[in-house]
Amino acid sequence: MPKFSVDNSIFLPQVVRLIEEGHSATIIARGDSMRPFIEDGRDKLVLGKADSIKVGDVILAEVSEGSFVCHRIERISNGMITMRGDGNVIGTECFPKDKVRAKLLQVIRKGKVYTMATSRLWRLYSAIWPRLYPVRRYLLALYRLIWLHQLPHRFSKNV
Amino acid sequence: MKIKKGFEVRNICGENIIIAHGKENIDFTKVVTLNESAVLLWNKVVDAEFEEKDLVDVLLEEYEVEPSQAIADVKSLVASWKEAGLVE
Numbered sequence: 001m002p003k004f005s006v007d008n009s010i011f012l013p014q015v016v017r018l019i020e021e022g023h024s025a026t027i028i029a030r031g032d033s034m035r036p037f038i039e040d041g042r043d044k045l046v047l048g049k050a051d052s053i054k055v056g057d058v059i060l061a062e063v064s065e066g067s068f069v070c071h072r073i074e075r076i077s078n079g080m081i082t083m084r085g086d087g088n089v090i091g092t093e094c095f096p097k098d099k100v101r102a103k104l105l106q107v108i109r110k111g112k113v114y115t116m117a118t119s120r121l122w123r124l125y126s127a128i129w130p131r132l133y134p135v136r137r138y139l140l141a142l143y144r145l146i147w148l149h150q151l152p153h154r155f156s157k158n159v
Numbered sequence: 160m161k162i163k164k165g166f167e168v169r170n171i172c173g174e175n176i177i178i179a180h181g182k183e184n185i186d187f188t189k190v191v192t193l194n195e196s197a198v199l200l201w202n203k204v205v206d207a208e209f210e211e212k213d214l215v216d217v218l219l220e221e222y223e224v225e226p227s228q229a230i231a232d233v234k235s236l237v238a239s240w241k242e243a244g245l246v247e
Contacts (some may be wrong), residue, residue, distance in 0.1 A: 001189075003190075004174060006171065006172040007172065010171070010172045011172060011187075014169070014172075015187065018178070018185050022183075023182075023183055023184065023185050024183060024184045024185070025184070025185045025186075025187060026184060026185070026186040026187060026188055027187045028187075028188050044188055046184065051246070062182045092213065124191065
């Protein structure tokens, strides 16, 4: 089956439009910023309307015009949302609540469907992973080494 | 045969993608796209009953193509529409 890629700044507004019309949309996850649960190219995200959001939810936000980011809410205060990707060690996004465009409803991880609202594994992971932030750098390095078989850069043969 | 209710062609980033309005979830990881001539045929028959021969007639009218080629192309297109569950 042929593949085609579309730039997010053009594609995601269309996805958001369909979500506003009452659909949910399934897209392929891109990027490493939601590791270790969600892996680039392998997993799929089911996005839907962000009717109610709370800390711990994963949302899609248009952080600046045409720029979409899908990360976990770390904090909501004074109408501003702070979010951080599970796979990010440094860097958060901070923006007004009205930039939220969709909410992650399900993840299809390695072919298996996890529904955010009900999956025990997801809820456990969501409760624990953000709390491990102080050692996240090392856990992600271990994840890359053990699960992805990626040596740290300085040990790579091809530099 | 006719195209099932609730399907719409939307142009997203230069690709004509079929969106199913009746379906709650739109799966962008597996989409059906239509090329230019397929969109033409789709638009001609989207609201009506049609036979393969009607599509062949449209192709012959719009394009300079051999009837045998047009028939073969229509056969293949309709087969792919049926396989994608677009036609009843």
